[in-house]
Amino acid sequence: MKEPVRITVTGAAGQIGYAMLFRIASGEMLGIDQPVVLQLLEIPPAMDALRGVVMELQDCAFPLVRGVVPTSKPEEAFEGADFVLLVGARPRGPGMERKDLLEANGAIFTGQGKAINDYASRSVKVLVVGNPANTNCLIALQNAKDLQPDQFTSMTILDHNRAIALLAEQTGMHVAKVRNLAVWGNHSATMFPELLSATVGGKPALELIEFDWYRDKFIPSIQQRGAEIIRARGSSSAASAANAAIEHMRLWSLGSDSVTSMGIVSRGDYDITEGIVYSFPVSCEAGKIEIDRSRSLDDFCVERLQVTERELLEERDAIKHLL
């Protein structure tokens, strides 16, 4: 058996936390030979709910779990953390504008970035799930001055998986046949699910579907999928988001055998402004994330890459006092 690793989950009593913790504890994230210590952060009003979640974790008697630490203190939650999943965030309340949402979350992710800097393992891997995820990730990494920016990522694998599923359905093929698709940009309604390089069963995706369907149905459906789920379920995606977060961390630490999508700090690839957290097509090996630099993009793609880039630049401007 390996030495236990410390995994911090914030917002652990929320709906994504509830859908995620039991799967992490059973070994689905890092493997069934990897013991874990779960360090669970919540705000004080949610500590009772978190106590209930901890009781349920105990009642599973998971052999891999070597400790569970429920806390409302960031310094305890991030102490020695090898993996951090920043799920807890302030939801948009009635009358709240996007600017207010960015500001409210800015305060949370400034503090958590600093606490990760001060208390986590020097090789920590951080995933931001809480929205607005890309910009929250930017704030956290900018406040973790002693860590490397590439230790911070934001989640777009849920959008990636949604795009795979919809393309598979449209072409009548199994999801495993879809390769090389990518989601670019912000996790928001401007994200760009790109099919130019995608294949289904070895054939170019764009030869199997009508371009009009791609532009007018596929892209907006992926962009609006979260809202569609809220309309149907009465609350936002939780199990699929938890699944995506687990997949993101698994691929990052154990490696990927195909292209996926992750929000990472731009180094200027594909002419995207350096320094913003932008979703790119990536692959992972030995704990490192590499951008797929092999894509040739047409004007249709470039225009969409720029739309979502502009939105991220506006978000960055709105919180620049926190950076």
Ligand code: NAX
């Ligand atoms: P919930 O409202 O069910 O849970 C959030 C939890 O976070 C609550 O228990 C709350 O007490 C806690 N929390 C709030 N502030 C905190 C802080 N400062 N420190 C620690 N905990 C704190 O939301 P849930 O459905 O679990 O969603 C969590 C976040 O994920 C939201 O911001 C949501 O918008 C975002 N999502 C991101 C997705 C992505 O693909 N990147 C998809 C799913 C989801 O919408």
